[in-house]
Amino acid sequence: MLFRSDIDTDEMNRLFYDGSGKGGNAGRQSAELEMKEEMWTCVQGAEVTVPEQDELYDRRADPFQLNNLAGEHPEKAKELLTEAGYPNGFDMTITVPSNYQSHMDTAQVIVEQLKAVGINAAIQPVTWESWVQDTYSNRQFQSTVVGVDASNMTARAMLERFVSTASRDFINYNNADYDALFAQAQACYDDGEQTALYRAMEKNLAENAANVYIQDMADFVAVRDGLEGPSFYPIYVLDLSTIHYTK
Numbered sequence: 001m002l003f004r005s006d007i008d009t010d011e012m013n014r015l016f017y018d019g020s021g022k023g024g025n026a027g028r029q030s031a032e033l034e035m036k037e038e039m040w041t042c043v044q045g046a047e048v049t050v051p052e053q054d055e056l057y058d059r060r061a062d063p064f065q066l067n068n069l070a071g072e073h074p075e076k077a078k079e080l081l082t083e084a085g086y087p088n089g090f091d092m093t094i095t096v097p098s099n100y101q102s103h104m105d106t107a108q109v110i111v112e113q114l115k116a117v118g119i120n121a122a123i124q125p126v127t128w129e130s131w132v133q134d135t136y137s138n139r140q141f142q143s144t145v146v147g148v149d150a151s152n153m154t155a156r157a158m159l160e161r162f163v164s165t166a167s168r169d170f171i172n173y174n175n176a177d178y179d180a181l182f183a184q185a186q187a188c189y190d191d192g193e194q195t196a197l198y199r200a201m202e203k204n205l206a207e208n209a210a211n212v213y214i215q216d217m218a219d220f221v222a223v224r225d226g227l228e229g230p231s232f233y234p235i236y237v238l239d240l241s242t243i244h245y246t247k
Contacts, residue, residue, distance in 0.1 A: 094121050
């Protein structure tokens, strides 16, 4: 049996903040992705694949996607907390849909990391129904860990949710530059120029700490010997119509 892992580039594990979208300087970090086979598999001889390119990501050619925007500096975080009027830290709640173990585990790591700078974070597990209704729709939360994907494989579907007038802007992100970039992208008919605008929107989100981008979730797919043809896309859906027997 052949094991293969595919990086699902349209569903990202993130820590989201509610409020004005300012996020907070202490949270301005992004995860560095270094593609190594041993990171993603525990099966000898497993094949690791990364999507070649799409309008959101180019893992091989785009250095922005591979470099941290900010390193880990606990002392700087403490300094910023003091400047903000919280020299002894503060208490906060992380709302997590408990049906996703990966999000629950991620929240546990975040709690320990925040504890190191004096922030006391408590995990509030909720059902998926509660998360959709209260957290996502009604925006009743302080912070949350969740993976967000798109309704289709376009940059617009992923990024439009953070436009200030979007009904799906559940973090209340309000950034005039971001809104202007989105408007330009919609009025643009050149594919390359539109791609550059979408990537500028991604950079805007990361640099302004709209969210803390943690990782791209990995999909692990087992393909039996004698079968071939599975196609992987930057969403979690698989097109089974392409799978066929080799003999």
